[in-house]
Amino acid sequence: MSNVLLSARRLCASYGATRVLHGLDFDIAEGGVTVFLGANGAGKTSTLRALSGMIDTTGEVTFAGRRVDGSVTEKLARLGIAHVPEGRGTFSRMTVEENLQLGAMSRNDKAGIAADIDRAYGYFPKLRERATQQAGTLSGGEQQMLAVARGLMMRPRLMLLDEPSFGLAPLIVEEVYAILRRLNEEEGLSILLVEQNATAALALAGHAYLIETGEIVMSGPAQDIGRDENVRRAYLGY
C-alpha cells in the first residue's frame, strides 16, 4: 500500500448508550479510493460520522501524520476532510452558487475560490446552468453533484462520501461515479466512500473493507473482495 493518509485504530463509536462501532482498524491510502461495504445498519455511516467528530468516539485516528481523534467537526473540516454526508447536506434554501461559496468558507483566497467555482462547474456543467437556482429544487442527481462540488471547494485532502448512489437512477449513478474517478485520477483526490451499491463502488475502489454490525469482517484489494463468493452473493446479487 502507498502512503497512509488516515488510519484508525480500535475505533469505537456510540449514540448515547448504544455502541455502534466495536473497535475498527483500517487505513486509507493517500491518493487512493477506499470503500466500506455493508448492509443497512452495519455501521458505514457511523464510521464516517466518527471520522468527522459528529458522534462520541474512542480509539486513535491519525490524519496526515497528526492525531485528530476528539477534534470537533469544524476543525476536522479545516484540516482537509470534506464529508459529503448522508442526505447530501444541501443548503436547500440557498442558491447553487451560494452552496459552493459555503464550501470555501474555511478559505480566504478570493481568486482561488473564484477559480475553484469555475473548476467545479467544469466538472458539473449542469450546476453552472442552475447557478442562481434554489438548491432544494435540484433533482437528486444534481444535488449529489452539488454536494461533491461543495466538498471540492474545500480543497480537501480526503473526501468522505456517504452513499453517493443513494436514490439515483442507474445512469445518474454511472455519471456520478465517472466524475469521482476523474477527480481521483486527475486531481489525486483521496476518497473514502461507503456504499450499498457494491458493483459501482468496487469498480472504482482500490481497497475494500466489509463491515457487519459494527465490525470489519473482511479487508483486501477491491478486485479480490469482488471475486469473493460470499460478498458476491450478499452484495452483488449473482
Added chain:
Amino acid sequence: MDLFLHQVFAGLSTGGIYALMALAIVMIYQAIDHLNFAQGEMAMFSTFVSWQMLQWGAPYWAAFLLTIVVSFIGGVVIERVVFKPLKAAPVLSHVVVFIALFAILNSAAGFLWDYTIKSYPTPFGTTPLFGGLISSHDAGMTVVTLVILLLLYVFFRYTRIGLAMRAAAANPESARLVGIRVGWMIALGWGMAAAIGAVAGMMIAPVVFLEPNMMLSILLYGFAGAVVGGLTSPLGAVIGGFSVGVIENLAGTYIPYVGRELKLTIALALIVAVLTIKPSGLFGRVVVTRV
C-alpha cells in the same frame, strides 16, 4: 379624510417603534430559531446604559455608538455564558431561561436605576413636519429603521460572514462539515440582535419614557409585527411593524368599542389571524423542497 390621514401617520410613527423591535426579534430568530422573550428587556437595559452615559455628560452620539458596542458584547456574552451550555437542551429549557433573563434584567434595571419614569432625549428634536402629520423625531426614527434594514440586507446578502451565519442557522450540521464555527455564528447573531435592540430602545425611549417596564407592550407589538411580516424576513418584519402601528391606530379610531384600551388586543388578534391564514407571514420565505 384629515382625521384618517392623521391617524395613518400617527400609526406610522408608532409603527416605526414596532418595526425596530420586530427587526431585533427576527434577527435572533434567524440565528437560534427561537423567539427571545427577553429581547425587550435587553433593549430596555441597553437604553438605561446609554442614559447613564448621558448622565455622566457624554455627548448623545458618543453614548449612542458606545451603547451599541456594549450591547453587542453583552449579547455575545449572554449567548456564550447562558445559552451555549444549553445548546442540546429542549425548547422548554430555553423558554424558561428567556423568562429568567427577562426577570433578571427587569429587576436589575429597577435596582440600579429605580422605577421612576425618566425622560430621554431625542437627537432629532420634536419639530412638527408636513403640517403636523409627523414629528421630526418620528421621521428620524423611521430613517434609522430603514438604514438598519439596509445594512442588514447588505450584510446577509453580500458578505461571507453573513452567508456563513445564514448557513449555520439553516443547517448547522452541514455548516460544521464545511468548517463554519457554528457556535460563534450564533453568538454573533445574539450580539447583532442586542445591538439592534439597543438602537430600538434609544429611539423608543423619547416617546414612551424610560423605565424598567417600558418594553412590555412594545415587545408584544414587535412580535405581532414580526409574525405579520414573516419571521424569516427582516424586510417583512419592518413592513409588519409599520402595518401593526397603522392598523392599531385605525382600529382604535374607527371601530367602536376598541378605543385605547383594546388596542393591544388588536395586536394579538393579528398574530392569531396571520398564523391561521398564512403561517409564514406576508413576506416569509416559503421553503421549496423536493420530495
